[in-house]
Amino acid sequence: MTPTAWLLGKLKSAVVLTYGLGGLLFYGLVAVKLGYFFKQTTEKEELELKIARNKFWDLSKDWDGFSHHILSLKNGFKFHYVCNDQGASVDQDKPVVVFIHGFPDSWAIWRNVLSSSSLQQSATLIAVDMPGYGGTDSLADYSPTNVLESLTEFILAIRAKYGVDTEAGMRQKKLVVVAHDWGCVVSMRLAAEAPQLADRFILSNGPLPALAASNISRLLSASVKMLKTASRSPIQSRSMIYKAFATMSPVYRQFFKSKYIFAMQLPMPLVRFFGRGGNYSFLKLIHRGSFGKREYTSQDAAECFASSLGPSVAESGTQTADGEQYPESLKNERAPSSFQHMACYYRDGTAYARWDKSVETITALHSIASGSGARRASSGAGLFDDGPKGALKACATVIWGKGDIALEPQICLDGLADYLVADSQLVELPLTGHFTPMERESQVALEKAVEWAVKGEKEDIGAVMKACYPTAVVTLRK
Numbered sequence: 001m002t003p004t005a006w007l008l009g010k011l012k013s014a015v016v017l018t019y020g021l022g023g024l025l026f027y028g029l030v031a032v033k034l035g036y037f038f039k040q041t042t043e044k045e046e047l048e049l050k051i052a053r054n055k056f057w058d059l060s061k062d063w064d065g066f067s068h069h070i071l072s073l074k075n076g077f078k079f080h081y082v083c084n085d086q087g088a089s090v091d092q093d094k095p096v097v098v099f100i101h102g103f104p105d106s107w108a109i110w111r112n113v114l115s116s117s118s119l120q121q122s123a124t125l126i127a128v129d130m131p132g133y134g135g136t137d138s139l140a141d142y143s144p145t146n147v148l149e150s151l152t153e154f155i156l157a158i159r160a161k162y163g164v165d166t167e168a169g170m171r172q173k174k175l176v177v178v179a180h181d182w183g184c185v186v187s188m189r190l191a192a193e194a195p196q197l198a199d200r201f202i203l204s205n206g207p208l209p210a211l212a213a214s215n216i217s218r219l220l221s222a223s224v225k226m227l228k229t230a231s232r233s234p235i236q237s238r239s240m241i242y243k244a245f246a247t248m249s250p251v252y253r254q255f256f257k258s259k260y261i262f263a264m265q266l267p268m269p270l271v272r273f274f275g276r277g278g279n280y281s282f283l284k285l286i287h288r289g290s291f292g293k294r295e296y297t298s299q300d301a302a303e304c305f306a307s308s309l310g311p312s313v314a315e316s317g318t319q320t321a322d323g324e325q326y327p328e329s330l331k332n333e334r335a336p337s338s339f340q341h342m343a344c345y346y347r348d349g350t351a352y353a354r355w356d357k358s359v360e361t362i363t364a365l366h367s368i369a370s371g372s373g374a375r376r377a378s379s380g381a382g383l384f385d386d387g388p389k390g391a392l393k394a395c396a397t398v399i400w401g402k403g404d405i406a407l408e409p410q411i412c413l414d415g416l417a418d419y420l421v422a423d424s425q426l427v428e429l430p431l432t433g434h435f436t437p438m439e440r441e442s443q444v445a446l447e448k449a450v451e452w453a454v455k456g457e458k459e460d461i462g463a464v465m466k467a468c469y470p471t472a473v474v475t476l477r478k
Contacts, residue, residue, distance in 0.1 A: 020266045023259030024274055031281035039279060048298055052306035056108045057135060057315035059326070064115055066125075068135075070324035071161075073153050078327040080135030081128040082107055084120050085162075095174035095454040096162045098155060098198075099127040101437075102181020102206060104283055104342050106134030108307035109180070109435075112443045119447055123176075123454040124162050128154065130183065132341030134310045137327040138334060142344040144355040148189060155190075155197050156364050170368050171199075176453045178202045178446070180437050185209065185351050188392060193355055195394035196368040200453050204399045204436045204446065207412045209351045210390025211419050215411050216251055223247045250410035257406050264346035275339025283308050283339075289405065290435035310338055391419040397449060397461065398425070398476075401432030401442055417476055426476035427465050445469040 031037040041049075054061075059068045066082040073079070097119075099110045107127035114125055129136035131150055139146045155177075159165045164175045177198040179187035184206020191201045226244035230237035260282075263274050274282055287304035288296055316331045334341070345351075357365075386393070398416065402409060416426055427449075429442050436442040445468055452464045465472035 016262055016265050019259065020262035020264075020270075023263040024266065024270065026259055027263070027274075027282050027285065028278065031278050031285060034285070036281040036284050037278035041279060045298065045302065048302035049305055050312075052299075052302040053309065053312050053315060056106075056303070056306050057311035057318075059315070059318040059320045059324070064111075065120065066114065066127075068320050070135075070320060070326070071154060071157055073150065073157070077131075077139075077150055078137045079128055079131075079150075079154050080107075080326065081126050082114075083127075084114070084125045093173070094122070094124045095176065096124045096126065096158065096164055097176045097178060097450055097454060098158060099125070100151075100177065100179040100183030100187055101127070101130065101133070102179075102183045102185075103345070104286060104308045104339070105181075106307045106310060108134075108303070109437050110178075111303075111307075113437055113447050113450070116447045119451055122451055126158060126162075129310075130186070132344065133338055134307075135326050135330065138329040138338075138341055139344075142341070142348040142350050144189065144350055144353045145357075147186060147345075147350050148193070148355045149358060149361060151186060151190065152194055152197065152361050152365075159197075159368075165368065174199045174454060176200050176202060176450065178204075178450055179206065180204045181206050181434070182345055182350075188390075189351075189355065191392040191394040191396055192390055193357075194361075194365055195392070196365045198394060200457075201392070201394055201396045202399065202446070202449055202453060203396055204442075205401050205404055205407065205434050207351075207407055208390060208392075208416070208419055210388065211415060212254075212411050213352075214388065215414050216254075219247055219251050250408050254408040254411045257408060260406075261346055264343045268340060271343045272340055275343065276337055280305070280337070289433070290438040292433055292435070292439040294440055308338075309336075310334065388418055392424070393421060395422075396420055396424045397427065397453070399427045399429065399436060399442075399446060399449060401429045401434060401436050401439070403431070403433040406434050417478060420476075420478050422478050424476075424478045425461050425474055427461065428473050428475050429469060430471045430473070431469075441469050445472060 028037060056063060059070075063082060066084050069081050069083055071079045071081065099107065099114070101107060101109045106129050110127045113119070114127060119125065131137065131139045131147055132142065139150070159175060164171065164173055166172050175198050177187050177190070177200075179201065184203045187201055187203060188206065188208050190197055223244045226240050226247065230240040230244065234241065264271060266274070283305065284301070287301060287308070290304065291300065311326055311330055313331065316326050319325045400409070400413065413426065429436070429445060432439050432442040436446055445465055448464050448468045449461070452459060452461060462472075462474040465474070
């Protein structure tokens with residue numbers, strides 16, 4: 001390592017540490033100001049949390065017509081998911097929808113969408129817990145290879161179990177992936193690197209890492225060029241200096257919004273404190289924000305908290321009708337909180353590092369592609385151009401709440417067209433924030449988008465969105 005590289009590495013570490021500590025302090029002060037940090041849990045709140053955890057996580061009980069399932073991979077890793085099959089035989093005619101949540105949630109963030117009777121009648125609905133979250137097993141580390149291999153094997157198993165792929169052939173019916181936040185990030189990687197897994201990806205308020213990095217680099221480069229030009233005559237070039245800094249404003253805003261990401265890079269004892277300190281005040285701040293302007297009751301707070309915490313020790317000992325139980329990892333260090341596992345998605349390069357596919361994964365994906373005649377359009381401008389690195393290769397509908405408190409639209413959406421294939425869209429929701437599955441207007445919009453997808457995409461997506469969300473705008477079509 002050269003002295004310059006060593007110095008830059010140390011400087012980067014110092015910036016991450018300083019800004020991470022600043023983020024930790026910032027959220028702590030906000031929690032103190034709003035009364036979360038020092039507030040002790042009341043008996044009523046403890047009872048409501050106990051009821052909510054039992055409601056979402058007791059394997060022996062159905063939730064609103066959804067039964068619990070444990071799916072074991074070949075290596076013994078266990079996924080937990082809920083499904084509206086209610087233990088009945090698989091409906092061979094219904095499309096399959098797989099819902100993938102984000103940080104800091106579980107399958108339960110989809111509870112309002114899953115409750116739709118119309119959607120339940122239209123499709124087999126599956127909501128899964130990501131590795132390290134909810135009732136799903138933990139990973140030793142959350143590298144892209146570990147996370148994406150596990151999720152791919154899970155979806156392949158779901159395709160086989162619910163009749164998407166059968167002995168009669170591949171793609172006997174449609175499979176749609178619906179994702180939010182971190183679920184969106186990993187689903188974008190699947191859409192880019194394993195597009196055969198689904199016929200459509202519906203992606204909500206999660207960044208496409210390659211696009212975000214490209215936009216940040218582009219804005220930095222433009223700003224630096226302007227500053228270099230202005231440096232030749234700084235007094236006469238004041239307007240150009242101002243423009244150079246103005247060009248960087250989306251980067252500044254994203255940097256400010258990303259304080260929690262830097263806090264996730266701190267030494268693990270501090271990360272654990274970040275997640276659990278002040279009576280879980282950081283999680284409670286997120287939960288309150290996920291409801292937007294809606295009324296937020298003590299029951300809502302308990303259900304949000306139960307979604308993040310996952311099964312307690314009591315639920316960890318329950319079992320499904322088939323005798324399946326939660327993985328052993330939930331019965332010890334995971335029972336109090338899964339926060340350190342959630343944080344590892346930020347720490348282990350899950351969003352951007354290389355995914356080394358196994359031979360089994362490559363073979364299975366090839367089998368789906370060759371056995372279906374599946375069409376994959378180019379992401380780029382040219383006929384034989386696969387588009388920029390990280391471009392999606394499956395049809396995608398991006399649904400974006402414009403009031404996102406965690407992600408800057410100019411960083412995440414500018415140039416998105418170059419990363420999408422034909423028959424893809426971007427729908428912007430002006431009245432919605434980051435938590436689209438939870439906010440009332442956007443959860444209906446998501447529900448209708450899924451219905452549109454499973455019913456054959458016969459109507460115009462713009463008309464479908466406007467019917468339930470009048471201010472929704474389709475800002476991009478390919």
